[in-house]
Amino acid sequence: MENTTPKPERKKVMLSGIQPTGVFTLGNYIGAVRNWGNLQEEYNCIYFIADLHAITVRQDPAKLKKQTMECFALLLACGIDPEKSLTFIQSHVPAHAELGWVLSCHTQFGELSRMTQFKDKSAKHADNVNAGLFTYPDLMAADILLYKPDFVPVGADQKQHLELTRDVANRFNNLYGNTFVVPEPYIPKAGAKIMSLADPTKKMSKSDENVNGFISILDDPGVIVKKFKRAVTDSEMEIAYREGKDGINNLMTIYSVITGKNYEQIEQEFAGKGYGDFKTAVGEVVAEELRPVRENFERYSKDKAYLQEMYRKGAEQAERFARRTLEKVYKKVGFLPR
Numbered sequence: 001m002e003n004t005t006p007k008p009e010r011k012k013v014m015l016s017g018i019q020p021t022g023v024f025t026l027g028n029y030i031g032a033v034r035n036w037g038n039l040q041e042e043y044n045c046i047y048f049i050a051d052l053h054a055i056t057v058r059q060d061p062a063k064l065k066k067q068t069m070e071c072f073a074l075l076l077a078c079g080i081d082p083e084k085s086l087t088f089i090q091s092h093v094p095a096h097a098e099l100g101w102v103l104s105c106h107t108q109f110g111e112l113s114r115m116t117q118f119k120d121k122s123a124k125h126a127d128n129v130n131a132g133l134f135t136y137p138d139l140m141a142a143d144i145l146l147y148k149p150d151f152v153p154v155g156a157d158q159k160q161h162l163e164l165t166r167d168v169a170n171r172f173n174n175l176y177g178n179t180f181v182v183p184e185p186y187i188p189k190a191g192a193k194i195m196s197l198a199d200p201t202k203k204m205s206k207s208d209e210n211v212n213g214f215i216s217i218l219d220d221p222g223v224i225v226k227k228f229k230r231a232v233t234d235s236e237m238e239i240a241y242r243e244g245k246d247g248i249n250n251l252m253t254i255y256s257v258i259t260g261k262n263y264e265q266i267e268q269e270f271a272g273k274g275y276g277d278f279k280t281a282v283g284e285v286v287a288e289e290l291r292p293v294r295e296n297f298e299r300y301s302k303d304k305a306y307l308q309e310m311y312r313k314g315a316e317q318a319e320r321f322a323r324r325t326l327e328k329v330y331k332k333v334g335f336l337p338r
Contacts, residue, residue, distance in 0.1 A: 037079025
């Protein structure tokens with residue numbers, strides 16, 4: 001008798017990476033990392049620490065080493081389960097750099113020169129405008145295409161790089177036949193871009209000279225509430241989401257993402273109340289949201305052996321997967337097999 005039981009539908013693959021440039025901000029957490037733990041229930045997820053990308057800017061070697069280990073612990077603290085999701089460190093998988101070179105030979109100089117992040121970083125680091133800074137979108141394309149993901153979560157600032165990845169993948173496929181899966185962007189509906197508390201016209205960044213502008217996800221609860229109390233708002237007193245109220249809009253976005261309430265519900269909740277009450281409330285829900293992250297990070301940080309075991313295991317799995325894609329690419333371009 002024929003088995004008519006339907007086969008379980010294949011989970012789609014989701015891939016994302018994050019640089020080990022210090023503790024994540026609330027912006028990183030809300031815009032990306034917070035969703036990663038949830039996504040692994042619905043997708044086959046691949047998460048990696050992009051330490052190769054980090055060296056386009058000069059790094060202190062000892063600090064980079066420490067931050068990479070901390071970053072791995074933070075991913076786990078934020079809910080990523082290395083038993084469910086492929087989790088590894090980019091430099092531990094040589095195929096990333098190898099495919100990056102092949103893709104750079106299939107990318108036009110003009111395409112790379114149009115990347116807005118290259119222009120921004122060149123202006124910011126004028127004393128070190130290196131070739132890696134220019135070609136790193138090809139390394140990013142390799143990061144993605146090696147694992148054949150269906151989706152890549154992207155913020156507004158990375159959308160251009162994913163578009164280049166798609167262009168290069170299509171170009172390669174047209175030249176050599178079907179090789180790469182062309183990924184789609186995955187953009188969270190809310191909270192994709194969190195702004196500075198000190199200057200709500202700028203994105204929240206850990207490099208902000210004003211420490212009151214950003215929340216570190218390991219900040220103490222008291223520090224978090226204090227920073228929110230100091231958040232820049234406007235001269236009105238109405239808690240409403242509308243144009244011209246950048247500070248309040250930013251706080252409402254944060255409160256909405258964490259509580260699940262929409263803007264109308266927030267406006268009703270704080271009707272007749274002042275900005276002081278609202279800023280305190282936002283600070284308190286953020287502090288509570290981040291409490292388990294702080295506690296988990298402290299626990300993982302004390303167990304270096306476990307962290308090493310997990311990232312080595314992840315790299316072995318990633319290498320096996322990536323090597324298959326790379327060998328296919330090498331064959332297509334005409335390299336002799338080893």
